[in-house]
Amino acid sequence: MGKVTIKDVAQEAGVSKATVSYVLSGSDLIAEKTAQKVRAAAAKLGYSVNHAARMLATDRTNTIGVFAPPHRAGYFSLSLGGYLYSLSDAAREAGYDTMLFTDGNGVEALRKAVGTKRIDGAVLMEVSEGDERLEAVRRLGLPSVTLGMSEPDSGVDAVDTDFESAARVLVRNLASHGHRDVLLVGWPEWMYAKGVNYAVRFREAAEAEARRHGMALTVVCARNEALGSARELSAALHEHPDATAMIVHNDAVMMGMNQTLRELGVDVPGDLSVEVVVPDQMGVGMRVPYTGVDIDLDAVAERAVDVLKRRIARPDRPVVRELVQQPLADLGSVRSL
Amino acid sequence: MGKVTIKDVAQEAGVSKATVSYVLSGSDLIAEKTAQKVRAAAAKLGYSVNHAARMLATDRTNTIGVFAPPHRAGYFSLSLGGYLYSLSDAAREAGYDTMLFTDGNGVEALRKAVGTKRIDGAVLMEVSEGDERLEAVRRLGLPSVTLGMSEPDSGVDAVDTDFESAARVLVRNLASHGHRDVLLVGWPEWMYAKGVNYAVRFREAAEAEARRHGMALTVVCARNEALGSARELSAALHEHPDATAMIVHNDAVMMGMNQTLRELGVDVPGDLSVEVVVPDQMGVGMRVPYTGVDIDLDAVAERAVDVLKRRIARPDRPVVRELVQQPLADLGSVRSL
DNA sequence: CTGAAAGCGCTTACAG
DNA sequence: CTGAAAGCGCTTACAG
Numbered sequence: 001m002g003k004v005t006i007k008d009v010a011q012e013a014g015v016s017k018a019t020v021s022y023v024l025s026g027s028d029l030i031a032e033k034t035a036q037k038v039r040a041a042a043a044k045l046g047y048s049v050n051h052a053a054r055m056l057a058t059d060r061t062n063t064i065g066v067f068a069p070p071h072r073a074g075y076f077s078l079s080l081g082g083y084l085y086s087l088s089d090a091a092r093e094a095g096y097d098t099m100l101f102t103d104g105n106g107v108e109a110l111r112k113a114v115g116t117k118r119i120d121g122a123v124l125m126e127v128s129e130g131d132e133r134l135e136a137v138r139r140l141g142l143p144s145v146t147l148g149m150s151e152p153d154s155g156v157d158a159v160d161t162d163f164e165s166a167a168r169v170l171v172r173n174l175a176s177h178g179h180r181d182v183l184l185v186g187w188p189e190w191m192y193a194k195g196v197n198y199a200v201r202f203r204e205a206a207e208a209e210a211r212r213h214g215m216a217l218t219v220v221c222a223r224n225e226a227l228g229s230a231r232e233l234s235a236a237l238h239e240h241p242d243a244t245a246m247i248v249h250n251d252a253v254m255m256g257m258n259q260t261l262r263e264l265g266v267d268v269p270g271d272l273s274v275e276v277v278v279p280d281q282m283g284v285g286m287r288v289p290y291t292g293v294d295i296d297l298d299a300v301a302e303r304a305v306d307v308l309k310r311r312i313a314r315p316d317r318p319v320v321r322e323l324v325q326q327p328l329a330d331l332g333s334v335r336s337l
Numbered sequence: 338m339g340k341v342t343i344k345d346v347a348q349e350a351g352v353s354k355a356t357v358s359y360v361l362s363g364s365d366l367i368a369e370k371t372a373q374k375v376r377a378a379a380a381k382l383g384y385s386v387n388h389a390a391r392m393l394a395t396d397r398t399n400t401i402g403v404f405a406p407p408h409r410a411g412y413f414s415l416s417l418g419g420y421l422y423s424l425s426d427a428a429r430e431a432g433y434d435t436m437l438f439t440d441g442n443g444v445e446a447l448r449k450a451v452g453t454k455r456i457d458g459a460v461l462m463e464v465s466e467g468d469e470r471l472e473a474v475r476r477l478g479l480p481s482v483t484l485g486m487s488e489p490d491s492g493v494d495a496v497d498t499d500f501e502s503a504a505r506v507l508v509r510n511l512a513s514h515g516h517r518d519v520l521l522v523g524w525p526e527w528m529y530a531k532g533v534n535y536a537v538r539f540r541e542a543a544e545a546e547a548r549r550h551g552m553a554l555t556v557v558c559a560r561n562e563a564l565g566s567a568r569e570l571s572a573a574l575h576e577h578p579d580a581t582a583m584i585v586h587n588d589a590v591m592m593g594m595n596q597t598l599r600e601l602g603v604d605v606p607g608d609l610s611v612e613v614v615v616p617d618q619m620g621v622g623m624r625v626p627y628t629g630v631d632i633d634l635d636a637v638a639e640r641a642v643d644v645l646k647r648r649i650a651r652p653d654r655p656v657v658r659e660l661v662q663q664p665l666a667d668l669g670s671v672r673s674l
Numbered sequence: 675c676t677g678a679a680a681g682c683g684c685t686t687a688c689a690g
Numbered sequence: 691c692t693g694a695a696a697g698c699g700c701t702t703a704c705a706g
Contacts, residue, residue: 005699016677021701031675048452052398054698055389055684066437071422081418089440100403100437102425110418115385118434263600318598342683353693358685368691393698408675 004045012041033142039140055117058114063097064308065119067106067133069126079251079279079297080125087123087302089113094305096120107136114140120306123147124156143311145304148197155319157311159304162323163198163277164205165297166293169328170247170275171289172208175213178337179245179273182210182217183236189221191309202249202277218243222250233257234264237272244272244337248290254278256291269335290333341382349378362387390515392454400434401455401571401645404443404470406463416514416616416634417462420484423638424460431642433457444473451477458645460484462494466532482650487562492656494648495642496641499660500535500614501542503630506665507584507612510628512550513634515674516582516610519547519554520573523586526558539586539614555580559590569599570594574609581674582610587625606672627670630663637661 006024010017010206016036022030023038043048066087068080088098099119106124113119115150121143124133127150134154137144147156174182184206186192187199202314205217210217220236222288233253236241254276261268268274268290277293299315307320343361347354352371358376359367367375378384392398403424406416425435426497436456443461445471450456458480462471464487471491474481484492511519521543522615524536540556549552557573570590574580585591589615598605605611605627613629644657 006701009344017700018679018702019675019678022676025701029675034675046452048449050699051391051453051455052389052392053682053703056387056393056684057699057701059682061389063436068425071371071426079423084418084421084440085405088405088437089408092440098398098437100421100435102422102435103429112385116388118388140485225601251694343685346681354684355686355693355695356691359692362685366691371692387683390698391685393700394683394685396698 004047011039013037022097029248061120063119064091065099065122067101067124070104077129081280082297086297090301106133110136115143121312127277146310157307157320159322161295162325163202166208167202167205171209174245177334181242183220183243183246233260249274249277250309269333273334294329295326341384346378346384350374350515364641372548398457400456401428402436402450404460404461407441419618419634425636427638427642432647447473451479458649467624480644494657494666496644496645498632499662500539504539505546506541508546511582516554518579520580520583584612584615606670610671628668631666632663
């Protein structure tokens with residue numbers, strides 16, 4: 001039961017509460033023999049530390065807040081759920097509990113969480129340009145890390161997949177196979193306009209790398225974020241009959257793509273070479289049969305939590321900006337011209 | 338700053354800590370005039386209650402734990418993320434914070450959360466037959482509600498969409514339009530075998546209702562949970578050329594279906610009438626153009642949190658089992674024969 | 675190496 | 691109607 005306290009353990013072990021506390025928090029100040037008695041007593045009584053009491057005494061919550069992106073109706077992010085799992089898993093492994101915040105107003109949620117001392121730090125999911133949460137965590141002095149890169153001068157740690165590198169790798173791979181006319185199927189226009197970070201970073205790096213290789217890269221924006229974009233896909237292919245390859249950076253488009261291409265009678269890679277950027281979990285679930293960069297959500301989340309943990313430990317250390325490299329998996333959907 | 342305590346507020350207002358506490362917790366024992374002074378002082382100082390201290394004093398956490406289903410690689414549940422949002426939103430509105438638990442071993446996670454007094458209650462997502470978490474919450478005395486129906490004698494509150502009713506409505510609708518040979522495209526076999534609750538309930542109710550109408554209902558199990566099942570879908574249609582209608586109860590199949598049907602040259606509803614069961618959020622995002630039952634995740638989550646809240650308030654009240662009705666939306670994909 | 679004691683910031687009978 | 695005081699279960703200097 002939850003009724004057993006440190007006092008009971010102390011009595012059972014014949015020592016003081018202080019000694020129990022030291023042993024249980026892993027201090028090595030206590031003689032091993034005593035420590036053993038204490039551990040035995042704790043085990044026998046089924047003791048668990050009362051977290052509220054510990055929080056009050058230490059002013060630490062051992063909890064991180066995950067601030068999810070606002071819940072946009074109609075925008076069904078496929079990576080989101082995966083990231084929530086990965087973050088929670090990584091947090092647990094790092095010794096933290098995870099509190100989930102889905103408030104439309106992230107700033108207000110942050111303010112309240114800090115005011116009531118609910119969390120030691122925050123993961124800010126899906127930052128975008130001018131994200132008000134950045135200013136908020138700075139003002140609140142809340143150790144935080146963004147999932148996605150904030151602007152360099154944000155003053156907040158950032159971790160994300162290295163989308164620039166992914167873009168370069170993908171473009172270079174196509175170039176080396178002789179492709180000179182390539183389509184980049186991306187996100188809806190508004191996401192670039194709003195400056196949604198991964199979208200912009202990938203696109204700009206791809207364009208730069210394409211220029212470097214003398215490759216014509218045409219960006220096609222999906223007209224909405226959902227599956228309907230299959231129609232856009234086919235339109236894009238018709239409008240660009242000379243394209244020999246296509247890079248898809250859009251989960252939702254990905255989902256219907258296999259069927260769409262077959263429907264259109266497009267043979268991959270015979271008629272068209274295809275590369276994708278896709279969260280690994282989606283790849284497994286959907287048996288994505290294309291060469292591309294698999295984004296390992298667990299790895300990104302693990303790095304984010306680690307960076308956050310260090311920030312919590314050393315609030316004044318220099319700002320960290322970490323890009324996680326993701327490997328290119330060759331599934332044979334690119335052919336040489 | 339978080340540094341201002343009840344003591345500061347008391348000083349500022351010229352009253353005792355007790356009085357401040359009473360005012361802030363909404364007790365009406367305090368004269369309105371005093372209360373106003375206190376509130377003004379609290380506002381002026383920017384006071385927020387220290388949650389750890391309150392938890393320790395009251396033995397309540399004002400936090401609910403959401404115990405997510407195990408993270409199955411390759412199983413990409415589309416409703417899952419939506420439910421996490423909806424639950425967190427509903428919890429916040431009910432005055433709770435939300436702690437997210439994704440441990441593979443839910444029982445262990447429950448034990449720890451209760452032992453360390455982290456939560457007042459739990460939402461158990463995706464219960465299935467013989468779910469060990471049910472026994473665990475009973476033993477731990479943890480107020481809980483399942484999202485999805487547990488067995489009737491589980492002793493744990495349950496809330497879910499009324500899938501039986503949804504199945505009956507859908508079958509009845511087809512029957513009234515003269516359909517006598519219908520396909521039910523469901524979940525992978527193993528989900529029925531494992532007794533995954535909503536899958537079984539929908540299927541059995543549909544079968545029963547079909548019998549009642551003298552309708553031949555053939556269940557087609559998707560061979561995997563992901564988009565690949567488009568292939569199964571077309572196979573099923575070929576094997577059952579006499580079927581005049583199809584009910585799809587499988588998010589993943591849904592996603593590719595639009596394309597698949599076009600690819601197969603199947604006109605809806607000319608050649609085939611189609612009904613679906615789909616989370617409303619997916620419907621919006623993916624513009625699902627089929628008649629069917631839209632599952633309102635927010636509504637289900639709101640009910641679940643409400644039931645849990647009452648259970649926390651009255652641990653000994655009779656077990657509640659609540660089914661949320663979801664309306665049939667007619668989008669014209671069923672024709673009369 | 676161990677224990678007595680103060681303190682974390684609240685809440686809540688209990689007196690008045 | 692308000693305040694003094696005990697108590698929630700820990701942690702952590704500080705003495706010894």
